[in-house]
Amino acid sequence: MSVAAAPQVSLRETLLTPWRRIRSGDIGSLPVLAGLVLIWAVFDILNPNFLTPLNLTNLTVQITDIGLVSTGIVLVLLLGEIDLSVGSVYGLGSAVMAVLNVKMGISAVPAVIGGILTGTLIGLLHGFWFTRFRIPSFVVTLAGLLAWFGLQLRVLGETGTINIYDPNIDALAGKFFSPAFGWALAAVVVAILTVELFVRRRRRATAGLVQNVLVLELGGLVAVAAAIFVATGVLASDRGVPLALLILLGFIVTFDLITKRTRFGRHIYAVGGNAEAARRAGISVNGIRIAVFAIAGTMAAIGGILGASRLLAVNYSSGTGDILLDAIAAAVIGGTSLFGGRGTVWSALTGSLVIGSIGNGLALLSVSADIKYMITGAVLLAAVTIDGVARQGRQRAGL
């Protein structure tokens, strides 16, 4: 079989494809990356301490809990649903973990697992209730928001605040790997991406399928590799690679693989795109929904445990405040549609970076909270407006 003779997508077609995706309502990650560059540029002009290894390392650790919660939110949004309980599940999961570890003297690993499973069970319950009684998901999870916060207060008991001393739990947000480890990991990741690109091209050629333009694919690979190495270099010149960041990236890569390359992930998109079509195609729509809500609960609890590790304490206010809205806003700012079926798990990372950068940059400028809320609100409004306009374009096209 002649690999060289494999047909190739024309350059024109390649350049049109992103435009077609946007036209079909999938805005992708370009707007958010452009926005992130703009935000970083502005903050660095206003305060040269912003783009320093010290501050960027702090930023990556600051966004991990929001990013983890947002990863679950992306999956729920892909279904066209919403989960308003993730803030309370964040708090309850960390409270369960803290009580198991500190008050009951259980070692770190089982205590963390206990906290995570609490989130999983709650998510299963939400999913079951939502599918069994056909109540809108935002109402079921709104009830959850209240009820699980109450349970969090009950679990924490009269002391209210539990300080965490266990070094293994503290390490989740406190451990940094050496620069050498970081460089080795970056090299392995880039090698895997390179091999994957050529294996995929080879398989497409063997199957006689059209190829994307090689130069563009290699260009994309080089850009991604450059981003990975620059990030590693920045982190290496400060304290090293944070374990918290690797945990976040590990979950994002795993869920990206699940959503894009497995039947389960394909079915999530199908249910979000057209639930009736999915049902007629034999997909267990309710099974998918329950599984996704269970994942959202799990990720919320994991986010809570990372947050507790960063603050070294769990208290009444853990998971309250901005967590819920920041996690939803991050997913939407990252390019995941509120209307279901469009977006990727990576938007949890890019969106969290935007929100984290705004908070971090304004803190560096000693700007008070009032301005921070207004700017975050404006960015969220811009993101949902892009989403809404893309959707209108789709509807105008009669689709």
Added chain:
Amino acid sequence: MSETGGWPAGHPPSVPAPVPTERQPILELRSISKHFGAVQALSSVDFEVYPAEVVALVGDNGAGKSTLVKTMAGINIPDSGEIWFEGKHVAIHGPREPAALGISTVYQDLALCDNLDVVANLYLGREEIQPPVPLLSEERMEHRAREVLTSLDVKIPSVRNPVAALSGGQRQSVAVARSVMWKAKVVMLDEPTAALGVQQTKQVLELVLRLRNQGLGVILISHNLANVFEVADRIVVLRLGRRVGTFDRSKMSEEAVVAAITGAEFGKFQPQA
């Protein structure tokens, strides 16, 4: 036999239904009756489709077309009557059984996921994985999708574009391709041209003829008699839950078909109760 030639079948003949040629119907309904409450939706209706044939099912609103289609799709279970497939009496209790026999339906809403690409829609619910890892076998699916679309002469700019980016005719073609790519022998198309422009209607009608030429039995439900006359080998007319006329291609005339649909008398129709 009065089964053809523009004259009414009158009361349904006793089993077996008369066969106009030597061929055996691939799907045959005998004396199907169905009522919903007080409404008799179908009264002893016979219906048959042969391999490599386009049979149009026409009738006014409420004539029983949808009920008959849903009976063949296994969504309605008839009160009485028999369904035969490839010469065998088959029991149909739900939508899975027709699907397993190779009877598929393309409904008017097409049931496509706009956010997914053409390959994903063709394989919806039947995605192939590459053991031992449970990852989707994208190359195999894309290869087969191209084969199917090429065999039906369906032209799509890129099978990796989301369906939302396609025209109405292309979307209809994708829905039809999906219905026939899993060993279908009979395909029912419910108003396939209802929302389409002239050029796209032509594409879809050509696709209908290609399905017939590949040996499928095609059942075309349409209000558009011009389309029906263009592609149908036979026309079966329902009115008020009865089969009131069958027209061969050679003996079709628009006046006679319209008269059968509306019940307008020109002499030889039996009046309905």
